[in-house]
Amino acid sequence: MTKPVGFDPKSLPESNSTSYPEPWRTQAAKRWNRRVGDHGGLKNFGVNLTRIEPGGVSSQRHWHLKQDEFVYVLEGEAVMITDAGEKLMKPGMCACFPAGAKNGHHFLNRTSKDVLLLVVGDRTPGDSGEYPDIDMTVALQPDGSFRFFRKDGTPY
Amino acid sequence: MTKPVGFDPKSLPESNSTSYPEPWRTQAAKRWNRRVGDHGGLKNFGVNLTRIEPGGVSSQRHWHLKQDEFVYVLEGEAVMITDAGEKLMKPGMCACFPAGAKNGHHFLNRTSKDVLLLVVGDRTPGDSGEYPDIDMTVALQPDGSFRFFRKDGTPY
Numbered sequence: 001m002t003k004p005v006g007f008d009p010k011s012l013p014e015s016n017s018t019s020y021p022e023p024w025r026t027q028a029a030k031r032w033n034r035r036v037g038d039h040g041g042l043k044n045f046g047v048n049l050t051r052i053e054p055g056g057v058s059s060q061r062h063w064h065l066k067q068d069e070f071v072y073v074l075e076g077e078a079v080m081i082t083d084a085g086e087k088l089m090k091p092g093m094c095a096c097f098p099a100g101a102k103n104g105h106h107f108l109n110r111t112s113k114d115v116l117l118l119v120v121g122d123r124t125p126g127d128s129g130e131y132p133d134i135d136m137t138v139a140l141q142p143d144g145s146f147r148f149f150r151k152d153g154t155p156y
Numbered sequence: 157m158t159k160p161v162g163f164d165p166k167s168l169p170e171s172n173s174t175s176y177p178e179p180w181r182t183q184a185a186k187r188w189n190r191r192v193g194d195h196g197g198l199k200n201f202g203v204n205l206t207r208i209e210p211g212g213v214s215s216q217r218h219w220h221l222k223q224d225e226f227v228y229v230l231e232g233e234a235v236m237i238t239d240a241g242e243k244l245m246k247p248g249m250c251a252c253f254p255a256g257a258k259n260g261h262h263f264l265n266r267t268s269k270d271v272l273l274l275v276v277g278d279r280t281p282g283d284s285g286e287y288p289d290i291d292m293t294v295a296l297q298p299d300g301s302f303r304f305f306r307k308d309g310t311p312y
Contacts, residue, residue: 005259006236006243006251009228037226040252044224044278045201047252068200070193072274074248080162087162095162096196096203103161118228120276122200 009036009049019146020060021156024134030056030109037120045122052078052115058107060134066127069097069120071107076115078107083132099124104132165192165205175302176216177312180290186212186265193276201278208234208265214273216290217260222283225253225276227263232271234263239288255280260288 014032018025030053037047052058061081071080072094080087080095082105089095089107097105109115127140136156137149148156170188174181186209193203208214217237228250236243236251238261245251245263253261265271283296292312293305304312 005238005240005253005261006245006249008248009250010248036250037224037252040226040250041254041257042224042226042252044255044280045226045276047226047250047276068193068198070196070198070201070203070276082161084161089162092164092166093162094165094192094196094203096193096198097161098197099200101197105161118274120201120203120226122278124200 005040007040009034009039012036012039012049014049014051019148021136021148024060024136027057028059030054031058043123045120048117048119049074050117050119052076052107052109052117054109054112054114056109056115058117058119060131060136061104061106062129062131062138063097063102063104064099064121064127064129066099066124067122068099071095071097071120072118074116074118076109076113077111078115078117079110080105080107099127102130102132104130161196163195165190165195168192168195168205170205170207175304177292177304180216180292183213184215186210187214199279201276204273204275205230206273206275208232208263208271208273210265210268210270212265212271214263214275216287216292217262218285218287218294219253219258219260220255220277220283220285222255222280223278224255227251227253227276228274230272230274232265232269233267234271234273235266236261236263255283258286258288260286 018028034049168190174184190205
């Protein structure tokens with residue numbers, strides 16, 4: 001099977017779907033993903049072109065136990081929130097979130113223009129993660145889906 | 157240990173070192189890498205900011221057996237060579253090279269300005285690869301180094 005080689009990722013359809021339970025599902029509505037790596041046949045890591053509309057947020061603040069994450073700012077200005085506080089991220093800046101570093105992070109768009117991020121994460125099995133600001137944890141399932149739990153272990 | 161979160165990858169030092177044997181070592185001299193993911197503490201995949209000077213080439217044309225590769229053009233115009241021929245890659249375009257797809261690829265800079273690529277590859281152990289245009293194969297070693305062989309199996 002010949003997979004496409006060499007394309008404009010902006011030509012792909014985008015989706016604001018999320019597996020978050022409410023109320024975080026609704027809060028994710030201004031974040032749109034284009035699944036660039038999937039389109040190109042990559043399996044070992046995912047590559048998303050993530051567009052955050054004004055007032056939107058990339059995700060709930062989170063960290064991964066086993067998976068690395070990389071974010072590169074392509075367009076617009078985002079505010080990155082980590083345990084260290086806020087940092088303005090301009091085009092050409094990037095951030096690395098190594099697996100197991102319990103430094104929850106996400107990106108906000110407080111401007112009036114779209115933010116465009118290139119987001120890479122590997123697919124190491126058995127990943128889990130935590131959301132420091134809300135009562136939620138996540139566990140990657142063997143089928144690739146995510147299950148969400150309260151911090152007392154009860155499922156959403 | 158606190159790793160840096162949020163930085164300008166252009167602030168990192170760059171190197172044109174390569175593990176290629178001659179004569180391909182010399183031909184790699186116009187390709188400069190900044191090891192962005194390593195700097196940020198990532199281990200599951202590598203992220204390089206790769207600068208190709210005018211007249212330079214990203215690598216010898218190659219494919220990977222077990223590792224996925226992703227390339228995003230940040231600046232300049234590169235000519236991508238694959239089994240399908242040449243393709244002009246402008247800023248904002250990307251290419252995916254899934255593990256095991258025996259479609260050798262590399263990027264040439266035929267312009268008078270630098271080409272800047274963001275290159276991501278995972279680190280699945282036991283990777284190997286082949287160079288369709290030259291008498292060379294490569295095998296990733298358990299220590300993370302590369303060993304190069306002629307196609308009759310004799311080492312370089």
